[in-house]
Amino acid sequence: MTRGPRLPRLTGNGHLSRLLLPKRLHPVAERVKLKDEGHGIDLFGLDRAGITRGLAVSWWLYEHYFRVESHGIEHVPSDGAAVLAANHSGTLPLDAMMLAHDLMRNRQRPVRIAMDYFVPGLPWINLLFTRAGGFSGTRGNFHALLDAGELVLAFPEGTVGIGKPFSQRYQLQTWRQGHVELAIEHQVPVVPIAVIGAEEQWPQIARIDGLESLGIPYLPIPATPMPLPVKYHLYYGEPIDIPSMFDASQVHDAAAVAEGAEMVRNAVERLIEHGLSERQGVFS
């Protein structure tokens, strides 16, 4: 095919990410399982270059800034669908980033992170997230990913959790039930997770509400220009065996769903208590 002169290529294809990622971590990016739809990308936009970019952006934070320690990752299934449910905090979703990095590195699985509806509408940010495994947290997307046997990470506290005041750190906010409803319907386990450290990483002193017209729910005003170098501990609890406790038909039973959600909430709370009792201090 004859064609005119090409414009210089401005879109990335992973070369820069590979340069930024230490060589010892290249095998991690290559080993992560990806459901390729024929052109190296999956239906939601996850691709190898995005995985590499995600690792390149997060490895230094994971190893040196937040010095992440992972406990009990063997509880995350090595194959097949599961719902992961964690506490959420920190002004920016760095907890999601550290969890995704940990799971890719130590479980060779990409985690599909449910994002609020407004995120896919944000230029560039949507690409950074979706190419590394994020997805718009619609019910239909959850169904499609669980049907495809993926690991889906939900933060049942939602945006309320990430914006919680410092005085309410490690106190679980309104606990949504959708993740358990999906687990019952798809008959998959729920893995409870506690993220220790993130709740102190970036205290907010105020927030500006009423910014929906700009595509964001609010603008946080943090106390420091950068997140604090707190030490992260990620605790993965034993999977809650939803299929043995609930029949798929109970997805319409509000009491059963509420009971399941309470079990997950209690499990996350216990992990948080355990994690807080184990750690030496916020920065160590």
Next chain:
Amino acid sequence: MSAVLVTGATQPLGRAVVEGLRDRGRRVLAVGIDPDGDFPGDVVYESVDLSRARSLKRLMFGPAVDLGVDTIVHLAFHRTPGHPRAHKLHVDATRLLLRMSERHPTIRRFVHRSTVEVYAARLDRPDVLREDNPLELSPKAPAWIRERVEADLTACTRMGMGDLDIAVLRCSEIFAPKMGSQLHDYLSSQLCFRPMGFDPILNLLTVEDAANAFVLAAESDATGVFNIPGKDTMPLIWLTRKWGRDSVGVPGPMLGPLYSARRWLRRTRFRYDLNAWRFHFNGVLDGTRAREELGYVPEHGIEWPRLDSGGAGD
């Protein structure tokens, strides 16, 4: 032996469906607007303006009865958005065809061509679209899309109302020339503008796979709505590069005026207002139902041009 009536038979998809039905030993009554269909001798061709009720009635209760037509595959589609005849063809002709089929002495099955565009464009829409996804009923939607939704719903509302078996096939964009493909028109320019900071995932269907889906639907007893995805799924930027084009990100609000001006100056058919949503957000059809009930699996990828320099996006 029963026959199949195929509307839009002179368009590339229609021709491929006629060929597929012949391969399966079915007699075909091909219908098009062109005076001459140029089909093999065993295919009966009728030139009919489907937007005229009288012509349609003559067809349905004349040649269709004589040939013992038991199935209609309704593919007729106007390629030009905004054309005054488009609504008549998409909506009125579909309604008339359905009404006549319901009281026809030989017709038992109706297969309707619909499109991915009928699904609602809103932020809580999933990336992977199933058949039960809400439809685009917003009054703000372009008339071209509202027409497609109306035609789709016209067929859907008749399901189960009588003895007629109805199947609606919602197809991904058929990426080929002369198919009314907006993406094909978009890529007709060397320099393609897209919304800055977005690169949505698209799914493309070939004429061969689409034709196979309609042939399978014509032969099947399955009724209801079926999504028909294609084999190629990729981001918009990769598509432009694979097609040998350059893409440049432009702030979203500028794209409408930019493409309006280009359409006016260069007489292109691409309309940004029809594509604004899918140029921002993912939308890929889930073909599970078509696979399980029709046996449809996409097998043919797009034939990419051989580029003399540079590579594809991946």
